[in-house]
Amino acid sequence: MTSQQDLAQSYRLLFVITRLDALDAVTAAPEHHKVLLEDDRIRVLETLIHPGDETRVHTHIWGGYLLILSWSDFVRYDDQRNVMLESKNLAQTPEPGTAIWAPPLPPHSLRNVGNRDIHVILTEIKDGSLPFSSQSASLPAQTA
Numbered sequence: 001m002t003s004q005q006d007l008a009q010s011y012r013l014l015f016v017i018t019r020l021d022a023l024d025a026v027t028a029a030p031e032h033h034k035v036l037l038e039d040d041r042i043r044v045l046e047t048l049i050h051p052g053d054e055t056r057v058h059t060h061i062w063g064g065y066l067l068i069l070s071w072s073d074f075v076r077y078d079d080q081r082n083v084m085l086e087s088k089n090l091a092q093t094p095e096p097g098t099a100i101w102a103p104p105l106p107p108h109s110l111r112n113v114g115n116r117d118i119h120v121i122l123t124e125i126k127d128g129s130l131p132f133s134s135q136s137a138s139l140p141a142q143t144a
Contacts, residue, residue: 027058028058032055033045034048036121040127042064042124045122046119046121048119049110049112049119050117051072051115051117053112058108060102060104062104062125063103063104063125064122065100065123065125066094066102067121068120069119072117072118073112073114074086074087074111076110079109
């Protein structure tokens with residue numbers, strides 16, 4: 001690559017990183033996401049979405065574990081308003097008090113279409129040192 005091509009690639013990468021930072025859940029949807037703890041390896045978020053509420057478009061660039069405090073049906077949309085996932089179509093819904101794996105998510109919004117709060121604690125794994133186990137319960141990023 002020429003230095004001009006390297007520079008162009010660096011600018012593209014900087015644009016992507018800047019866009020991801022702007023779409024981080026805490027930055028883009030602070031009314032629904034609150035940082036409880038953060039260090040160089042993990043970030044713990046509290047997410048609370050009341051019935052009828054919808055988050056702004058945001059991302060979760062790290063996967064992690066969700067502790068379910070309360071659950072309600074939801075619809076997850078991509079940034080073009082295409083439905084990614086409707087929770088009513090899940091084979092099994094998590095019960096309060098359970099923990100499930102949540103993969104990294106591209107830009108999306110989430111609308112609580114149920115009659116209870118969606119209240120979860122998400123422990124994001126920044127360094128990827130915790131391998132995903134196929135034995136873990138998992139919430140899909142989207143329907144197949």
